[in-house]
Amino acid sequence: MSAVAVVIVSYRSEVAAVAAARSVAFEPDVVSVTIVDNSASERRHEEFILDDLSDRVVVVRPDQNLGYAGGNNLGLRAAMTSGHEFVLVLNPDVDLPTGTVRALVEELANSEAHVVSPALAEAPNGRETVLRRPGFDLLLGRGVLEAPFGRRFTPTFFGAAFLARSRSFEQFGLLDEQLFLYCEEIEFVERLTRQGEREVFLVAEDIVVRHGRGGTVSPGGYDTGARSTIAYEEASRSVVVFGKTYHPFRLWVWVFARLAMAAGLIIRNPRAARAVLRGVTRGLVSRSVRPDRP
Structure with a gap:
């Protein structure tokens, strides 16, 4: 074994x-x-x-x-x-x-x-x-x-x-x-x-x-389909950090896609829209270093 x-x-x-x-x-x-x-x-x-x-x-x-x-x-x-x-x-x-x-x-x-x-x-x-x-x-x-x-x-x-x-x-x-x-x-x-x-x-x-779908992502359970503000924010931040680290030439397209997502959420879920914007901002101001480099 x-x-x-x-x-x-x-x-x-x-x-x-x-x-x-x-x-x-x-x-x-x-x-x-x-x-x-x-x-x-x-x-x-x-x-x-x-x-x-x-x-x-x-x-x-x-x-x-x-x-x-x-x-x-x-x-x-x-x-x-x-x-x-x-x-x-x-x-x-x-x-x-x-x-x-x-x-x-x-x-x-x-x-x-x-x-x-x-x-x-x-x-x-x-x-x-x-x-x-x-x-x-x-x-x-x-x-x-x-x-x-x-x-x-x-x-x-x-x-x-x-x-x-x-x-x-x-x-x-x-x-x-x-x-x-x-x-x-x-x-x-x-x-x-x-x-x-x-x-x-x-x-x-x-x-x-x-x-299933854990509480961090969907507090109301899988069938509700509603994502948490944590999920919106951290997903947006991680995408920006990953882009800065490995795909700098694609980064601003990804940022624009997240901003478009936030715009689409403004009416039906303003808290989620704000979370996306926070995540993008935090990702842009963070320092990104590839783990295989000093």
Whole structure:
């Protein structure tokens, strides 16, 4: 059996995080499960009720919200220090059927890829859709869960659930903490591709896990379809930071696309419009450095 360390970053998602941990904690390949509580500094009253998971799951409480990349990196460093061969990164809103971890390990072990992610089954409005081709739209500067084929879209893996080789992070660096939320996976693919890696990732289309929409993105639940102001702001900021770092000639097209989005939101959702503008502004004034450079 392979040694797999699991990292779950939770933000106001105590119940969901424990459920995600339970879906993998008893798998034979899993040797550790770490929940990083990014809302610990808010002194919430909710608890991680572990019960029979208490000897299998560790909850880490940083003194501030580290974001998606920073929270996962906390767990990734621990896995690398312990010498575990693989790391499985999970969002709290992902449910893995029994045997998924072993299937992902076999997929990755039989390839030259650094990362493998499963396909995601989502059920907005009760109708299940299986997503298998995530990507990034180079024209408009936005991530898409099901990217059409063509040069306009850069393929990537699903950041909500993926298995990676620990040595890949040792060799190429961890997730980019300049990106507080969103674009982490496309940045990782871009970084490794520019360093000459030909097979950075694969999506195992026959391995399907269920994915909801966490409270950070959609506070009212998946079926409401309403995104949070955090999602609008951080997505806009991350796109601008990613553009400044890797695609400076496309950056202003992406900025214009975000401004057009804000204009379209002014009437029906003024708070979201303001969030987009804040994100674009914060991205433009931030200092962006490629993680593989000093």
